[in-house]
Amino acid sequence: GCSNALAADFSSNAIGYRYAPSQSEPGVSDKVSKNILSFTHFSVDKLGTNFFTIDLLKSNSADPAAGGGSGAQEWYGFYQRDFSLSAMTGNKSGYGYAKDLKLTARFDAGTKNTAFAPAPRKLRVGVAASLPVSAGFWDVGVQAYKESNHNGIVGKSVSFDVAPALVTAWAIPVSDLGVFSGFVDVIGPKGKDGFGADTKTEVLARAKFMFNLMGPKSALTAGIGIEHWRNKFGCDNSTSFVKNSCKATTPLLLVEYQL
Template identity: 40%
Template sequence: MTKLALTLLVLAALPLSASDWSDTLIGYRTSSQFREPGIDGTLNKDILQLSHASGWAYGSNFFNVDMLMSDKNDPAANGKTGANEVYVAYRGALSFGKLSGKDLSFGPVRDISVTAGFDFNSKDNAFASKKRFLVFGPTFNLKAPSGFLDLGLWACHEQNQNGIVGKAVDYKTTYYISAAWGMPFELGGVGAEFKGFANYEGAKGKDGFGVDTKPETLANLFLMFDVSPVFGAKKKVYIGGGLEYWNNKFGVPNSDAPAPGTNKRVTAPMLQVQVHF
């Protein structure tokens, strides 16, 4: 799976400079209701985002970088400041319909692609996460009234580390169901968009503490409004609200036990601002 994924990543990334369309954004989102395993109570995070999506003759690319800055309730390893994290994700897709020159649509499906991608992160807390994550598999590009709606049925493999016990972790390969969408519309004459993603990852074996992992669900949903006319901005400026839902975060079973055994479900309302170029 690793060799196939890396090969597809190279092929998909080659035409980045010859895209038919592209959308690059700088964003900021925040909430005071985030949670982390092993920490009682909620915490605040400010998140800076750089994201790029583009399409070319035979596929598409998506690249995103988040810089997550926690308050003191999620302390850095030095115990004096809040932890900082960098999280990077890339997905490259090749369209079977475009490659073959045939119409592969049927029912709710307009095309089928093969997708490969990776995530990696680094965080400066005591756990010192260093996620290395690969995905590979088919994506069904579904018909939508506007915008896009994609459903991926992928295999995934993760390597990470547990800095608390000083142990590297090589998880089992498992399945990964991923939905992503962006649907623009007008509401009272104002441009708007319903956008987001939802991922469901199967259990991936034991974690660094020797605990069996559970299936994990992560979803981010946003309703964004185009406020560019208000500011007379030449670029598209969107403001809106959303929700992050995270069940069995990092595959750690949910628990209401006191720290360090706690891992409560995340339901964090968020505010977000995006500037598109």
């Protein structure tokens, strides 16, 4: 979530729900369905933008909580701060092909109550360019990515190597019908995992179209989407001891309300 409308302070919040019927989890043989509640905050100030989001995820029994029984519960969120060169310098004419250039900083955190007991902490810093779309935004950037996590199976924490990350995100209005939005994250190999295996390039892509249910300025939107995850968390899908557990493509059903 970003914006190029940096002329004045602005803030918005939203709550959402999405259903993913066919996700994967490394080491889990069956596809996993998840119900996901989310909260997002976006704001603009004189230096750039702030974006915060947090998801609460509930798996079905194919992805059990530690000790068995019901499906696992997870929370995952991140905060991203973008510093806009246009906002800080007052230059509104752009920078070559780019409408704006940005310095970006992002911190991710999460936890999940499975036997693996992941507790990811991720830091990203980088630069991004805003492409010249006529409405909405489309950003492309490169980042340095550093992650630490916990492996409950072997009972130790893992500090991964710094890895390169290529990122893009967009949100394009389509007349008064709705908004087409999404992102792609490509994270390079980050060294050895907690089992001593080499990590692979991870790709996470999500695209969705959200329809305005009550007119062009509707606070309530609903839509459909698709998510593709390859080498999830850096797991090598070609050598995983559970076949195809490190990749999945799933449809998405989504509802969102602007507060």
